[in-house]
Amino acid sequence: MPENEKPKPKIDLNRREMPKQAHHVRSHNFFEVALGYTAQLAMEEAQRCLQCKKPFCVADCPVNIKIPEFIHAVAEGDFATGIRILKERNSLPSVCGRVCPQEEQCESHCALSKKGGTIAIGRLERFLGDWEGAQAEAALPEMASPTGKKVAIIGGGPAGLTAAADLIKAGHQIVIYEALHKMGGVLYYGIPEFRLPKSIVDREVDYLRRLGVEMHTDFVVGKTRSLESILEEFDAVFIGTGAGLPWFMEMPGNNLNGVYSANEYLTRINLMKGYSYPRNDTPIKRHKKVAVLGGGNVAMDCARTALRLGAEATIVYRRSRAELPARLEEVENAEEEGVQFRYLTLPLKTIGDDHFNVTALECQKMELGEPDASGRRSPVPVPGSEFILPFDCVIHAIGNGPNPLIPQTTPGLTIGKKGNIVIDLDTGKTSKERVWAGGDIATGAATVISAMGAGRKAASSIHEFLMS
Amino acid sequence: MVKILENKMIVPNICMITVSAPEIARSVQAGQFVIVRADEDGERIPLSVSDWDVDQGTITLVYVLVGKTTQRLATLTPKDNLPTVVGPLGNAMEIDLFGKVACIGGCYGLASIYPIARALKEKGNRVTIIVEGRSSNLMYWQKKLKSVSDQLIVITRDGSQGIQGHIGNLQTLLARPDMLPDRVIVNGCNYLMMRAAEETRPLNIKTIVSLNTLMIDGTGMCGVCRLTVSSSTKFACVDGPHFDAHEVDWDELAQRRKAYLFEETQLLRSSQPQEC
Numbered sequence: 001m002p003e004n005e006k007p008k009p010k011i012d013l014n015r016r017e018m019p020k021q022a023h024h025v026r027s028h029n030f031f032e033v034a035l036g037y038t039a040q041l042a043m044e045e046a047q048r049c050l051q052c053k054k055p056f057c058v059a060d061c062p063v064n065i066k067i068p069e070f071i072h073a074v075a076e077g078d079f080a081t082g083i084r085i086l087k088e089r090n091s092l093p094s095v096c097g098r099v100c101p102q103e104e105q106c107e108s109h110c111a112l113s114k115k116g117g118t119i120a121i122g123r124l125e126r127f128l129g130d131w132e133g134a135q136a137e138a139a140l141p142e143m144a145s146p147t148g149k150k151v152a153i154i155g156g157g158p159a160g161l162t163a164a165a166d167l168i169k170a171g172h173q174i175v176i177y178e179a180l181h182k183m184g185g186v187l188y189y190g191i192p193e194f195r196l197p198k199s200i201v202d203r204e205v206d207y208l209r210r211l212g213v214e215m216h217t218d219f220v221v222g223k224t225r226s227l228e229s230i231l232e233e234f235d236a237v238f239i240g241t242g243a244g245l246p247w248f249m250e251m252p253g254n255n256l257n258g259v260y261s262a263n264e265y266l267t268r269i270n271l272m273k274g275y276s277y278p279r280n281d282t283p284i285k286r287h288k289k290v291a292v293l294g295g296g297n298v299a300m301d302c303a304r305t306a307l308r309l310g311a312e313a314t315i316v317y318r319r320s321r322a323e324l325p326a327r328l329e330e331v332e333n334a335e336e337e338g339v340q341f342r343y344l345t346l347p348l349k350t351i352g353d354d355h356f357n358v359t360a361l362e363c364q365k366m367e368l369g370e371p372d373a374s375g376r377r378s379p380v381p382v383p384g385s386e387f388i389l390p391f392d393c394v395i396h397a398i399g400n401g402p403n404p405l406i407p408q409t410t411p412g413l414t415i416g417k418k419g420n421i422v423i424d425l426d427t428g429k430t431s432k433e434r435v436w437a438g439g440d441i442a443t444g445a446a447t448v449i450s451a452m453g454a455g456r457k458a459a460s461s462i463h464e465f466l467m468s
Numbered sequence: 469m470v471k472i473l474e475n476k477m478i479v480p481n482i483c484m485i486t487v488s489a490p491e492i493a494r495s496v497q498a499g500q501f502v503i504v505r506a507d508e509d510g511e512r513i514p515l516s517v518s519d520w521d522v523d524q525g526t527i528t529l530v531y532v533l534v535g536k537t538t539q540r541l542a543t544l545t546p547k548d549n550l551p552t553v554v555g556p557l558g559n560a561m562e563i564d565l566f567g568k569v570a571c572i573g574g575c576y577g578l579a580s581i582y583p584i585a586r587a588l589k590e591k592g593n594r595v596t597i598i599v600e601g602r603s604s605n606l607m608y609w610q611k612k613l614k615s616v617s618d619q620l621i622v623i624t625r626d627g628s629q630g631i632q633g634h635i636g637n638l639q640t641l642l643a644r645p646d647m648l649p650d651r652v653i654v655n656g657c658n659y660l661m662m663r664a665a666e667e668t669r670p671l672n673i674k675t676i677v678s679l680n681t682l683m684i685d686g687t688g689m690c691g692v693c694r695l696t697v698s699s700s701t702k703f704a705c706v707d708g709p710h711f712d713a714h715e716v717d718w719d720e721l722a723q724r725r726k727a728y729l730f731e732e733t734q735l736l737r738s739s740q741p742q743e744c
Contacts, residue, residue, distance in 0.1 A: 219491070255701060
């Protein structure tokens with residue numbers, strides 16, 4: 001039917017809200033905060049999509065999901081087709097639907113965004129992923145016939161999992177080596193249960209296993225076996241070992257008991273399930289007053305975790321609310337749950353008692369000055385404004401450097417100033433023959449989806465190399 | 469899953485476990501450790517690799533029964549598997565031709581010093597091993613230790629074997645002209661290592677200790693193992709575990725080691741059988 005004969009539909013700007021646990025309930029449990037769309041809500045939301053001929057949403061997706069197509073299928077109630085379209089480009093829909101910053105990517109250029117009715121692309125993606133998870137068994141995609149080529153993936157996080165999925169579908173044999181005892185990397189040890197249930201990570205990993213990906217946990221490449229020796233057995237290697245080196249703010253008192261890196265705090269909780277201690281053996285201290293230094297998503301995760309463990313949690317951030325790098329949704333969730341925010345506050349020193357336990361944080365007031373290179377107004381200390389806040393726990397959530405194990409143990413890899421592996425950004429190729437890299441190990445700590453995008457780019461370059 | 473080949477108590481409170489880990493056996497070097505989980509809900513603990521056999525594809529760990537995980541480990545038999553044995557982690561001990569080297573071990577260190585002494589001996593050093601313990605019934609692996617040293621000196625507190633004394637006598641012992649080592653390496657509990665460091669400091673002998681700190685991942689990711697070495701922060705797992713004993717902040721180390729003492733004790737109590 002020609003376009004002009006279609007009756008013009010009335011634009012529905014009512015973005016369907018996703019049900020959540022009430023804040024006073026969820027702040028005391030580790031269950032997922034958001035509950036997901038029902039089929040009815042998902043269809044209503046999908047039916048609002050204008051199905052643009054030139055979809056800007058797709059252009060802003062790091063993995064180029066065919067967004068209007070999958071949304072169309074949801075609108076029709078054909079969820080099986082929807083998930084098939086989605087999975088052509090994204091092997092981890094339930095994960096991405098939860099943790100991607102859609103508001104900065106696909107959703108930011110939705111044709112309805114100017115009118116205030118942006119389509120909830122992330123929520124629909126999540127709905128489809130979860131819908132499939134609830135089915136007896138996920139359908140397997142079409143696989144290319146075996147090429148006889150072998151690719152090793154170092155690191156079982158989002159970059160590695162995406163590269164693995166793409167390459168196995170292209171017919172190559174894939175082996176993933178993961179250092180920890182669980183697959184998923186930061187999805188497992190970093191992002192808390194209440195934001196990304198581990199059962200979902202397990203499910204998406206299991207899907208890859210069903211595709212035929214071989215996985216070795218408890219295997220530290222660079223230690224258990226060198227990358228060189230892996231290269232002898234494989235045609236190509238992808239390194240996605242992530243940003244596994246915690247940074248601490250440079251100040252006195254960092255080695256007191258009660259001071260944590262965000263990685264340690266979250267790993268104790270997520271990977272080691274410290275919240276169910278003593279049922280699980282790894283303990284986490286039940287601190288009373290927790291300070292979290294930093295203003296990113298990881299800082300929000302730490303503060304909200306501390307809250308759930310019964311503490312009073314405070315984000316200490318040297319700029320103001322407007323400059324918080326965390327997703328707005330996460331900030332709002334934290335605020336609703338009762339996390340306190342100390343803006344324009346610079347920590348100077350962690351103070352401890354005779355037993356090396358944290359008792360307080362010495363801070364200084366800041367004011368906003370001229371915009372800096374990042375365009376954000378840079379904070380300037382107010383002289384003589386030092387003050388002391390009582391805390392028994394201080395968590396440093398100011399970011400992570402690239403994990404040094406592979407850079408240190410692999411000759412021939414060009415390493416950048418920050419310890420990252422230098423790659424060609426278009427292909428993921430490193431300076432070393434037959435070795436690709438991507439995600440945080442190459443480009444510094446960023447988002448799950450950008451790591452997935454890097455995994456995808458590298459996979460396509462590896463595929464091209466293997467087939468030539 | 470890692471297969472257990474042998475697991476037995478060798479002296480009161482100290483056990484030895486041998487597991488099948490061919491990849492680790494192939495790449496491990498003296499002074500490295502592995503991270504072990506004893507069951508699915510268990511914690512991750514670091515244990516030194518005390519011996520290995522490349523042909524058999526096995527590694528041997530000696531552990532002291534101190535907390536829930538080691539207690540649990542001690543109950544396992546060759547019918548059981550370990551969910552995690554990952555490594556080898558940490559740096560290898562620096563092995564070079566130093567001349568005269570004294571290797572000192574206490575507790576589990578009697579075992580973990582063995583591959584270090586072996587590597588030093590192979591390199592051509594004159595190796596003296598000094599083992600210290602409360603009593604002769606806590607001594608083990610003496611034959612093995614003799615086989616990789618020029619001299620084995622036993623110190624017991626009750627005098628039931630060797631010299632009667634303790635680590636506090638080390639300075640007198642090492643100061644003997646025939647002994648005076650070019651390097652001292654100490655493995656054992658942190659207290660032993662700290663005391664040994666104080667004994668060698670006046671003699672101005674370079675002393676290396678292999679620290680045991682709390683760890684989770686063991687790959688530099690969490691930072692719980694951090695310590696201060698000559699005023700800068702190091703991670704025992706990736707920067708160590710071997711450090712110059714005279715540069716370590718021992719007070720801080722001791723306090724950090726105790727960070728979870730309450731929880732560890734509580735766990736031991738709660739893991740006692742509740743009903744028959």
